[in-house]
Amino acid sequence: MEKEITFLEELSSLIELKDSESIHQLMESLKTEDLIYAYNRLSKDEQVSLIGLLSPEDAAMLLERIPQNQAIEAIENAQIETAASILNELYSDDQVDILAELETEEAEAILEEMRPQEAENVRKLIQYDSESAGGLMVTEYLAYDSAMTVAQTVKDLQEKAEEYEDYHVQYIYVTSDNRFVGVLQMRDLLLSRPNTKLDTIAIKNAKTMLPNARLEELIGFFDKYDFFGVPVVSETEELLGIVLRKDLREAETERSNLELLETQGIVGGEELRSMPVWLRSKRRLSWLSVNIVLNIIAASVIAFYQDTLEEVIALAVFLPVISDMSGCSGNQAVAVSLRELSLGLVKPYELARVLWQEIKVGLINGLVLGLLIGLAAFIYMGNFYLGLVVGGALAINTIVAVSIGGTIPLFLKKMNTDPALASGPILTTVTDMLGFFLALTFAGAAMSYLV
Known part of the structure; x- marks a missing residue:
């Protein structure tokens, strides 16, 4: 911690003094992770000043290391001439990645200031999709x-x-x-x-x-x-x-990270805590607000069976376990389907094949998990029928969860809806509702043995 404070304070001090040479020497001495950390901890004004004080070569080196959204922001905040000189030093694929995210007029203004050969090359490459060979290729080769x-x-x-x-x-x-x-x-x-x-x-x-x-x-x-x-x-x-x-693996990792964020309901791409608070809040709320409605629907099942729950209060202990474990099982299936879709290993129309593959796994996992929670319920209350109720509910809900989890991404993809974004909330709602319904229905049927 002492070392971190030292180089952060030193960098801030050098920026304030506008000591370009010392900043260069300090950056040369820092490890990549320390450099990224330091840049991320600078204020916005300090970041802008730093980019302006660096040589184009040093600024390009920094932009290659920091997250892409920060690199884009650095170019947006730089003077047109400064931005052009920095982009001249980047690899062609990085030039395109940054300029493609800028406003058309701003990007064109920067291109006008870049070296003619570099600008012409970027104009050729920017026509390709970012997730294609043309969008990922570099033109710096021998x-x-x-x-x-x-x-x-x-x-x-x-x-x-x-x-x-x-x-x-x-x-x-x-x-x-x-x-x-x-x-x-x-x-x-x-x-x-x-x-x-x-x-x-x-x-x-x-x-x-x-x-x-x-x-x-x-x-x-x-x-x-x-x-x-x-x-x-x-x-x-x-x-x-x-x-x-290496560039292909970076693109693959970036896609996986974005898909992970979307499965957690963070809409709009990469999020860093250095971003404006209102933007981060907006990205998260877009799905959290929908989830309120979905959770109210799931909770309504409990309200409908309120009398049963009051009679068998021990069920309140196991309902969260049933919904959570089923949700975890379903999310595993979602993750596998998203991965196979991204790799082209499965097509949206292969619903029946994926369903059958997941049912087989669900039967095994449902049986094992049902036995475990049933045994726990029996030990907790000494009631065999309580174990049978919660164990049976979890077993069936697990089978349904993995079946939905495996197939819903394919269905959403077929409907031209982002499967990474919508699969999680749909799965959670269904598994919660069904888990509560099964447990409370089974309890109602076996009420005489539970009280």
Whole structure:
């Protein structure tokens, strides 16, 4: 804690003094996690001042490390010239990710100030969907004509070493008239004779992707092949860019994180506590307010069976367990369906297949969980029939919960509704209502044995 306070205070002090050189030295000495922490703890004014004091290279390095919504905000708050100079230093995919989120006029103003070649490249890339190969690819790669020799290629690499220092140089991409020919490993380049043509040592028939290939297809590709990256080519085999494994995994993680937030009812994407309070509140309330109505509906079942509950007060102990355990089982099924939908492993029309798979799991888990809670009820009250009531209610509710949890995301997807956002509340309402209904109905039928 002492160290955190020290570097935070030091950074704030240097920003106040406008000491750019010392800020650079401090940032160089900090670990990535400390740098992110420090930036997040600065006031909004300090963040804006910091971006303005940093060199474009240092600012770009910072923006690559902080959460994307903070990077977008930093560019929005910077002067147009400053924003353009920073974006010039970012990788092409990061440039597009940020500019795509800005207002059209602001993005265009920044593009006008960027280096012409960088701006032209961004305009080409921004047309692609962010979750496609075109949207994820980088255009910073090394490509050489197939007619060049090893000696010519090595000479170019040496002469432009400073220009290429931020490139990913594990592979060289071989082209002919800008059409993709093959991939050349750096090892093969360095170990070949100087007069050898690249065409003769390149790996031909290498796997490629079209720019409209979806995230699910890319995930499947990298799961199958242990490649550093995959070339993206046009219909005419023109080399457009490279999708790197690390960028694909980042996109996959980002999607999973957003889906997790949506399943918890946080609408509108990533949330950080540094965001405005009203915005965070609005995102959460959009579903919490709906949940009030859904919970009132579930609670109405208890009100309807109030007399039964008054007669068998021990049920009040087990009703929350029945609803909660069934909800947990259902949420597990929701998570699996969301994951399989995102990976393209299941289609929305496969409801029957998914239902049957979940029923099998539900039967086993329902039986085990029902026996456990039934045993607990028997030990608690010494009444076999109470154990039978709560155990049977949980067993049946678990089967229903996993069946709904597994199929509702597919149904919602088929209805063009976001399954990550709506599955949780629907599942919770149904499992609560059914759990209460089953337990109280069974108790009413066995009343003479329970009192």
